[in-house]
Amino acid sequence: MMTRVDPSLPALARRATAPHAIVIGAGLGGLAAAMRLGAKGYRVTVIDRLDVPGGRGSALWRDGHRFDLGPTIVTVPQVFRELWRACGRDFDADVDLRPMEPFYEIRWPDGSRFAASGDPEKMRAEVARLSPGDVAGYERFLKDSLERYEFGFEDLGRRSMHRFTDLLKVLPRFAMLRADRSVHAHAARRFRDPRLQMAFSFHPLFIGGDPFRVTSMYILVSHLEAAFGVHYAMGGVAAIAEAMARVVEGQGGLMRMETDVDEITVEKGRCTGVRLGSGAHVIADLVVSNADAGHSYDRLLRNHRRRRWTPKRLKRSRWSMGLFVWYFGTKDTRGMWPEVGHHTILNGPRYGGLIDDIFLKGKLSEDMSLYVHRPSVTDPGVAPEGGDTFYALSPVPHLGGDDPVDWQAQAEPYRQRVQAVLERELLPGLGAQLTASEVFTPETFRDRYLSPHGAGFSLEPRILQSAWFRPHNVSEEVDGLFLVGAGTHPGAGLPGVISSAEVLAQLVPDPQEAR
Template identity: 80%
Template sequence: MTRIDTSLPVQAAQAGAPHAVVIGAGLGGLAAAMRLGAKGYRVSVLDRLDRVGGRGSSLQRDGHRFDLGPTIVTVPQIFRELWAVCGRDFDTDVDLRPVDPFYEIRWPDGSKFSACQDTAKMREEVRRLSPGDVKGYEQFLRDSEARYWFGFEDLGRRSMHRFADLIKVLPRFAMLRADRSVYAHAARRFKDERLRMAFSFHPLFIGGDPFNVTSMYILVSHLEKEFGVHYAMGGVQAIADAMAGVIEDQGGHVRLHTGVDEILLKDGAAKGVRLDGGEMLRADVVVSNADAGHTYDTLLRNHRKRRWSRAKLDRSRWSMGLFVWYFGTKGTRGKWGDVGHHTILNGPRYKGLIRDIFIKGKLSDDMSLYVHRPSVVDPGVAPEGDDTFYALSPVPHLNFDNSVDWAAEGEAYRQKVQAVLEDQLLPGLGDHLGPSEVFTPDTFRDRYLSPHGSGFSIEPRILQSAYFRPHNVSEEAKGLFLVGAGTHPGAGLPGVISSAEVLAKLVPTPVSSGVTAS
């Protein structure tokens, strides 16, 4: 006998509000639930994990809090706008702190570059490394701003599911040379190879190869300069928890430890979901915050796909995998005083390493690392006097021939990461190690159901972006919508939160609310 969910809020059920099921309590799913709740839907959010936040959640180990995924907040106004739609004040619920400098980049030759919001200071940083590149930097900022207004404020905040919409913007794409890669554009503005790296690596934060991803993504430099880089006290987990609180206050419901086995269709329309245990939930609208590949290949496995077939997914290029070592250190709060909140350690190669990761699928002997040390801002991440870190290394995903056997090689690679950290950033690290946790592409595959263990879903190349990316409104089933990193506009906190804004413009407003369909 089918079990019916009786845990939905009684008041909302009695009001006869249409039911929206959101699969996944990542940031995109939570934002979608907030917007649907504000539109008058009775919302159920389902997630198989034990905490909300998805890749932005956290783990607790021996008094240390490890932020598992995103560590910085850019474009904070998109969160404030989301809260405002729900009649709430973001800054009342979340303590957001500016981080300055944003991050420090270090090269093997000992040179460093400190990125910050002050344009004059940034100009001097460029001048210090390469006096002849100051004019190029100023032009790069203008280039970045132009792409921000078009790529983020225009395309990134509206649906791109109609081919006609693509045709309309092609001239603008051509004028902005979207066919050129991020690195190629940086190389036109900077002569110094270190600066070419410093102003082209940002696509790695959303799973893209800087040597192949469209130059539209240089807009990140404008985001940083215009809006700054921020940290949420309590980590991104604190944002996710606050989002869940808004959903509950709206009369919605968040169910954890609840996996979804299949999206149910009737007459070509999404009508609900079947849970892992067999329970079926009826719905008027289904929103998937699961990876787009998982949504189409697994959750819709019993239905023929017109566009996102297995063959098409197999032809797609996926973002790289991630090796992340989370570790605590004992008695180090006053140690390593030159190590800030965010540090990027470059290996001896840039293009060669990227090619190994994205094209060859080879685990290289050398590496570049992003190191997160939140305890310099948020002492609550570790016991008094201790530190909490994570070190992230981009690695190949699991869909290459002879892919990495992480069960066999994971600890050896962790030791290599430790050796790099001890040599270049944290001398004596091994003498202070506390709790430790490692995530590999295997973890991303098993924990987040990410195809091929990719860190950021489908890679944001030009022919896998905008119209060419899985759409926010599905062509495979009426009443099915997608949010999150695998859909338009893409990965990263601004992208996944914006995907929910796009969704809200596509989902009809319930007639009972007295508002016409949007």
């Protein structure tokens, strides 16, 4: 009787002798890097201190409510589809994406509202309803956004910027596009109505940037929304992370969860692997760090002399704001609050003043603006029958200021203030319906994600902390070390961290050259 040979065995045998790559961190950038390395033929081990993959894109369950801990919006599905294709897989077979319409609603204290939409005519009508004289400015703003998308996203954002000559080549284009101007300053040139100035300038907050000071290149987000829409993954972003982990394991990769990496080991200027919290040394031919870039250089390379990303350099860097997030569930509310959709932005009475308090003064203000996520209107499985699941996110100062907020004392009083705003402006009667509750503060981000100063999005994306000025995807400190994720080029946000792995794949040698 002839024995049948599994045709995958030769491939598995080759994989067993392939060069070994370690990926530190199972956030979305790390998982995307692992997928790219696996597709190139590396034997990959992903190591993460949490119990589930996803990093900031993971989820918690409390009393039948699923709380999506971090990102909630997918704006450029193509980066995921391209990643899956590179691995010989079909993203849409693994992940159920649902388009949002409207994308989100913005509300102001005067009662006015703005619904962002994928329908161009609806968008023009919304602009005209608030300020008829700003329609022409809106059209110009969209053209401006497209120009910056083509240059900033499709060009710079999808290739490495680790050589100084890369920067020199693009400086004229930066100058022509007035990259020195802030996002808000650019919006103010196109819109006279302050509400529209806010509606088309707040987006940098979702990647950790001050709209009044980050480069106007980031108005490209308006084109991303118009061209690709806003989507929600059924099961949350955690479902995307879980699907990515399955691809990694399907490639023969290993997911080592609940495991701390204490140090990146170096010998004669070359990375040799990692030392775990247990003391074990795991040898590798190359290491990719999806840990925060600041943590990678300040902590994981603490025993190696650094030339560029020294403790002094990191200390004077500008970090993104912190985040206060209240996750909460409700009972018997599925028919309540019918005008509250999946994504709502509640503006406080101040825009510029509040931003200054957060980014410049490091002050916890009495007033606040909130992003409110209500996934149960799209995904009923996030809550018990008849209930809802929410989170309310408030930008707050990070912990690196001269007088950081004592969140041990302030967390509950601030949560109560958030609840009061919600009951007054969006969810009347909320208090009587509350069930599960969980609070994350900047201290949580510091301790759970090892984020310097508890920053929500690593380094702030100012012009002198972007492109060549940002930590490079290939480390200039140690041979064989690469970086991906929010703190590296091209930056934070789902499209940015997934694109960082695409850039990585261009830099990492083929397996036969890695040893």
